[in-house]
Amino acid sequence: MGWLAWIIFGLIAGFVAKLIMPGKDPGGFIITILIGIAGAFVGGFIGNVVLGFGVTGFNFSSMLVAIGGSVLLLFLYRLMKKK
DSSP states (O other), rough: OOOOHHHHHHHHHHHHHHHOSOOOOOHHHHHHHHHHHHHHHHHHHIIIISSSSOOOOSSSHHHHHHHHHHHHHHHHHHHHHHH
């Protein structure tokens, strides 16, 4: 996927992760987008290593993997910002 596709995919994944884990986060909307993009990469890597598939394009399984990575990164981000 191209860079623009990753940004759009990360935006969607970050938005859904924010819906799953609502709350006030330091950094606001931009940080949520960046976490979504990074989460898509992390989710794709973990999905590829553990499940044998990662983010392969705009499809349902890729979106689930990207959202899972985004939720994980959002959780870790909140843990780091609390301290």
